Amino acid sequence: MSTYTIDTSTSRANPTPAPMRRLTVPKIQERKGPDGKTHEPIVMLTAYTARMAQLLDPHCDLLLVGDSLGQVIYGLPSTIPVTLEMMCAHGAAVVRGSWHAVVAIDMPFGSYEASPEQAFASASRVLKETGAAAVKLEGGEAMAETVAFLVKRGIPVIGHVGLTPQAVNSLGGYRARGRDDAEAAKILADARAVAEAGCFALVLEGVMEEIAIEATRSVPCPTIGIGASAHCDGQVLVTEDMLGLFERTPRFVKRYDDLATRIGEAAATYAGEVRARSFPTEEQIYRPK
Numbered sequence: 001m002s003t004y005t006i007d008t009s010t011s012r013a014n015p016t017p018a019p020m021r022r023l024t025v026p027k028i029q030e031r032k033g034p035d036g037k038t039h040e041p042i043v044m045l046t047a048y049t050a051r052m053a054q055l056l057d058p059h060c061d062l063l064l065v066g067d068s069l070g071q072v073i074y075g076l077p078s079t080i081p082v083t084l085e086m087m088c089a090h091g092a093a094v095v096r097g098s099w100h101a102v103v104a105i106d107m108p109f110g111s112y113e114a115s116p117e118q119a120f121a122s123a124s125r126v127l128k129e130t131g132a133a134a135v136k137l138e139g140g141e142a143m144a145e146t147v148a149f150l151v152k153r154g155i156p157v158i159g160h161v162g163l164t165p166q167a168v169n170s171l172g173g174y175r176a177r178g179r180d181d182a183e184a185a186k187i188l189a190d191a192r193a194v195a196e197a198g199c200f201a202l203v204l205e206g207v208m209e210e211i212a213i214e215a216t217r218s219v220p221c222p223t224i225g226i227g228a229s230a231h232c233d234g235q236v237l238v239t240e241d242m243l244g245l246f247e248r249t250p251r252f253v254k255r256y257d258d259l260a261t262r263i264g265e266a267a268a269t270y271a272g273e274v275r276a277r278s279f280p281t282e283e284q285i286y287r288p289k
């Protein structure tokens with residue numbers, strides 16, 4: 001079990017814990033008032049490492065250790081091969097690197113679907129080994145019993161409906177969902193089922209705008225959209241997508257930077273200087289006094 005904390009005397013980073021307490025799950029849930037309105041939208045980004053968590057944390061209400069780390073960090077073809085061990089290791093790093101946001105951790109494929117009991121064993125391990133406050137799991141009506149089981153036993157859950165990437169093999173790809181009436185009705189039924197089962201927030205991924213509007217209107221918990229329009233109670237993006245670390249980004253991603261180009265340029269400058277023997281210079285070398 002990981003009980004490490006950041007040692008500020010040896011850390012390369014300069015984290016300045018703000019004089020604010022960590023947000024809590026009830027505070028996130030309360031953002032959506034009894035009138036169904038969210039006056040302060042919920043800001044969520046993914047984080048998989050301590051350093052990224054440190055940089056994002058002051059700006060976010062929720063940090064999600066998404067199983068998208070399978071593709072983003074490990075270069076895997078989908079989220080299917082992601083393991084509980086990976087989620088626990090990265091989850092603990094993100095908790096160490098944050099002091100303000102609620103940290104939620106994705107339950108990886110195969111760790112929760114068999115039964116509520118299996119889900120409880122996996123989710124309790126995740127919370128014990130990471131110090132995170134919540135888990136997220138994919139699925140609608142089929143997962144409602146599991147969500148209720150976890151919530152009743154003290155495990156806060158974020159639901160995830162619409163385009164659910166762990167179902168890529170049955171969906172046949174990552175296309176946005178809910179283009180026809182039957183699929184739209186199913187997504188809304190899924191959203192209501194997990195919300196009624198007690199999830200404190202609900203990710204709506206890759207759905208038509210009308211579905212996002214109707215789901216946000218009809219569920220009591222905040223909805224957090226990704227490719228689901230501005231009508232949700234909050235938004236989430238994969239951080240590396242919005243930073244422009246990949247050449248290909250889905251339509252719903254807005255690139256707020258072009259880090260891939262900037263990293264390439266920095267590496268090329270470094271390589272040129274090493275080859276020209278112009279790095280290191282006097283400034284970077286040790287000499288006896």
Ligand code: KIV
Nearest residue numbers: 046066067068203236
């Ligand atoms: O795994 C992930 O990063 C996610 C978000 C995209 C919602 O589930």
